[in-house]
Amino acid sequence: MNKLGFIFVLLAFFLAGFFISKKNGQKINGDIEIDEILRATNSASFKITVASYIFDDLEFFINDKSVKKIRVEPSDFITELSGLKLGKNEVYILAKDSKTGSKMKSEEEYITYETTKPKLIISSPKDKETVYGDTVEIKGKTDPDSFVLINDQPVDYYKDGNFGTELKLDYGENKIKIFSQDLAGNHIRKTLTIIYMYTTLL
Numbered sequence: 001m002n003k004l005g006f007i008f009v010l011l012a013f014f015l016a017g018f019f020i021s022k023k024n025g026q027k028i029n030g031d032i033e034i035d036e037i038l039r040a041t042n043s044a045s046f047k048i049t050v051a052s053y054i055f056d057d058l059e060f061f062i063n064d065k066s067v068k069k070i071r072v073e074p075s076d077f078i079t080e081l082s083g084l085k086l087g088k089n090e091v092y093i094l095a096k097d098s099k100t101g102s103k104m105k106s107e108e109e110y111i112t113y114e115t116t117k118p119k120l121i122i123s124s125p126k127d128k129e130t131v132y133g134d135t136v137e138i139k140g141k142t143d144p145d146s147f148v149l150i151n152d153q154p155v156d157y158y159k160d161g162n163f164g165t166e167l168k169l170d171y172g173e174n175k176i177k178i179f180s181q182d183l184a185g186n187h188i189r190k191t192l193t194i195i196y197m198y199t200t201l202l
Contacts, residue, residue, distance in 0.1 A: 060092075118142050142161045151176060
């Protein structure tokens with residue numbers, strides 16, 4: 001056998017070893033992954049993106065409870081699961097190759113189920129307050145990891161939930177819309193009325 005033929009033989013053995021699954025708890029040359037999952041949701045049902053290579057029998061678990069069994073062609077796909085409990089939930093997949101009996105467990109992923117609206121406290125200004133300048137600073141606090149919009153525009157906020165921004169006012173009555181939403185999609189809205197009046201010089 002010449003050198004080139006020997007290299008082809010080695011390559012053939014390598015490829016065969018890569019694609020053949022092994023049983024009895026040994027390493028399996030397939031893979032099962034949860035590619036995409038929400039960090040948080042306000043629904044007991046949610047969708048995940050799965051990548052399955054070689055394995056075609058899949059069983060999905062939430063908090064160690066089986067919630068779904070499906071047979072698929074090995075591929076990337078999206079499926080919906082339900083059965084979350086309030087708070088943090090563990091999700092994983094047990095996968096099996098129906099031809100060889102090889103099995104594999106995916107890495108655990110975590111999703112938080114939350115249905116409570118975030119708090120939204122406006123510290124200044126007060127509702128229906130009259131001001132005598134053409135700008136006003138809005139300050140408040142919401143839940144950590146929530147984002148805030150004021151008049152539909154994002155504002156600076158900190159990890160502890162404090163936020164603030166300065167707004168330009170029109171003369172007379174100004175309606176200021178404040179919106180906060182957490183990672184799960186729960187949201188709250190408030191509207192402030194601020195009255196801008198000119199300073200009267202005596």
